Amino acid sequence: MIFLPGTDQQVKFFLESGEVGERKILIIGPGTLGAAKILKELNPEEIIIVVNDYDSLINMRYEKEKSTENIMVKMMDYDNTDFKAGTFDIVYAQGSVSGEDRNKIIKEIRKILKPDGIFCAGEIVSLKENPPAFIKDIWQSSDLLPLLNDNAEKYYENKGFEIINRKDLSYTLKDFYRQAEKLSTKSNNELNEHEKSHYKKILKKLSHETNVYLKLGGDEYIGFKVFIMRKK
Secondary structure: OOOOOOOOHHHHHHHHOOOOOOOEEEEEOOOOHHHHHHHHOOOOOEEEEEEOOHHHHHHHHHHHHOOOOOOEEEEOEOOEOOOOOOOEEEEEEEOOOOOOOHHHHHHHHHHHEEEEEEEEEEEEEEOOOOOOHHHHHHHHHOOOOOEEHHHHHHHHHHOOEEEEEEEEOOOHHHHHHHHHHHHHOOOHHHOOHHHHHHHHHHHHHHHHHHHHHHHOOHHHOEEEEEEEEEEO
């Protein structure tokens, strides 16, 4: 299972759209190598993953070396990439554009997409308009600024995208947080050095969030939704 909100269900939903083929694909965010491998099976022209921190770059390159997949991994800011306008047919993001810099990232994505290019975005969303303070605290500590579920489609339409399809994948969050809980109990001798470095950082960030979602009713307020969109 892909260790991200939306798990492997987001990429499966995207594949069902029939939009992947011999195309250039950009994937944004760490933890996406599993999604890249699935998309690679459909013989795209090229797949590039971008991450925005050095630890993620090193860990993803280590994971990639263990496979024979021809997938490039680069480090750059999501809101200011090195790519020229109209470079990609598809941009895929899974839980990586839900932060305070979302507006700048979406603007950059729209720029580097070709005319009529496809954007698949998985977003953490707020299921209620006024969540309690403990939910807001979680989002702040995780650098998240979720869209309100009911307003998410309009947000992307206002940013110049046509919604082709959408799906509520909130049900996947339980599996995601359970996986985080399970990984946090693994002993050091069950993980190699790269896994220790990678998971230590992620799980430390997720520990409080996991507890709130699984045990304190966070599932009433935290959701996940995926949109498949075409650049207008």
